[in-house]
Amino acid sequence: MTSELEIAVADSLPHLSARRRKRAPPPSGPCHNCGAELQGHFCHVCGQNSDTHKRSILHLIWEAIETTFELDGRLFRTVPALFFRPGTLARDYIDGRIVRHVPPFRTFLVALLIFIFAAEHATHEQTLQQQRQKAAHEALLATPAGRAAEVTRIRAAAEKNLADDLKEAAGDRAESLKDPDEKPARVEAAYARHLKSAQDRHARALARADRVEQGLPPPVEVEGLGSNGKGAWFKPGIKKAVANQDYYWTIVFNWAQRLAVILLPIVGLSLALVYRRRKDVFLYDHLLVAMNLLSFTFLTNAAGLILPTVAMPYWFGLVALWTPINLFQTLRGAYGSSILGAVLKTLIVWTITVVSSLALLTGVLVLAVAQV
Incomplete structure (x- = not known):
């Protein structure tokens, strides 16, 4: 699944920074594909680019640098809006004002991939820390x-x-x-x-x-499981997970990155539930809003996972307060809800999302123990 996401995001990254090139004068002559007389940079008959793509090595190197570092305004409009003006961003998507922003599904894919990389980094660092502590403890017992x-x-x-x-x-x-x-x-x-x-x-x-x-x-001690037979099927798996933590967390991430996508229809359907009387808003619109909400969640949590351990509790405490506020702002701006209505709907959507996330996380952890 990680490779599939990487391919999708790699295909999307060039569009995140659709640059404004300085075009040469329109070429003349026939189209290389259909033979029609060219009247611009694209053939008006078949749509093929008139560029022959015959460039020098230096030109290709310069174009690669230009593609990497020359960004247009879409990315710099979308990311701040995602964090500080989520209602305006969602309303733009619903009203069809998409060209000024990065497409929402690309943002969702990139945010999910960034979160997966950050979570894997945090888990790897945690494993290394435990290994260092274990080595120090073994040295003490020697x-x-x-x-x-x-x-x-x-x-x-x-x-x-x-x-x-x-x-x-x-x-x-x-x-x-x-x-x-x-x-x-x-x-x-x-x-x-x-x-x-x-x-x-x-x-x-x-x-x-x-x-x-x-x-x-x-x-190896497994707390919470006695010797009366209860949880006997689970106890060997926990022992294996404790003894092979890297392998266990690999299984967890392989399943988590698949199930994380399930949050998209869950949030979208919860929005459809609380706005079921809005006949002018369709399920597609709810999914666009859900992509924005989940992109915000993935990016803020990814930022917390790469922070030093001492700073993590403060950041995640801020995120715990910021996320429902972001949801409230989104509902106010995207759907035009009143303050009281947005508060009530925020509580409903927030509760459904948190309960669903905890259920999915619990299922992933148990499934990984069964497969380790």
């Missing part, structure tokens, strides 16, 4: 003093966690016994299960400390 310190830390944490679990279990038991609708036998059974779970975790932690003390590698 010394007797380091192993002793780690054993002390594990055992102290195990005792604290056991005490906290026992206190929580006792509190839950006391509260449940006060409830006249609760049966004492059921309360005691739940209390016993809580105690057993806490003791099992404590025993596993002590066993891990013993292995570290002996210089043995600790076992």
Whole structure:
């Protein structure tokens, strides 16, 4: 899928910067294709370009540089509007004023590809950081003093966690016994299960400390899955994912970039739902608006993924506030909604989009565990 997107975007990039060339005087003579007498740079009969494309090497080099760096005003009008005047941009697309802007589907493809590259970069950096931390931890455990310190830390944490679990279990038991609708036998059974779970975790932690003390590698632990058979099919996959994180995230991205396109009809249909009484706006128009909204989302999140780790929380906090505001501005400008109407419709579309995104992300993560 990545290669398909790269091909599509590569085909679109020249159009993002449709440059204004300094044309030579119109040629004369017959068209090389149909023989009609030329009256301009394009044949008025068959439409073929009259350019023979016979240039020197230096001319080709200069044309490549010119194509790369000489941009017209479309890109510089579209990108700022996408961020700061989304309603005006969407209204232009709906009204057919497209030539002044980059076509919306090209913008959507480029934004999606940029987001995929940024996410892969962030995941790669995270994996490298974990590998460095793991190497430092292994170096620490290679010394007797380091192993002793780690054993002390594990055992102290195990005792604290056991005490906290026992206190929580006792509190839950006391509260449940006060409830006249609760049966004492059921309360005691739940209390016993809580105690057993806490003791099992404590025993596993002590066993891990013993292995570290002996210089043995600790076992891979999967939190949240007990030994009662629940989630047994899932546990081996999680162990493999933890042991092969690069491969796991490769599977995640292979599926995520396919499913990300599904957000386009989801957002478009949610817009069609909230504006179902607008007979002058068609599904095609809703999809144009959805492309703008998703392009904004992909680009802002991509920018956050390439920031330093310390700056990411602040940026994504800003994006979390900015995205619904951008959606509100889009609905106000594109559809002419009132302030109250735009607020209500923003809440509906925003909720549908967030829930759908979380559902898709959860499905991708689970699917990747099953395939790892």
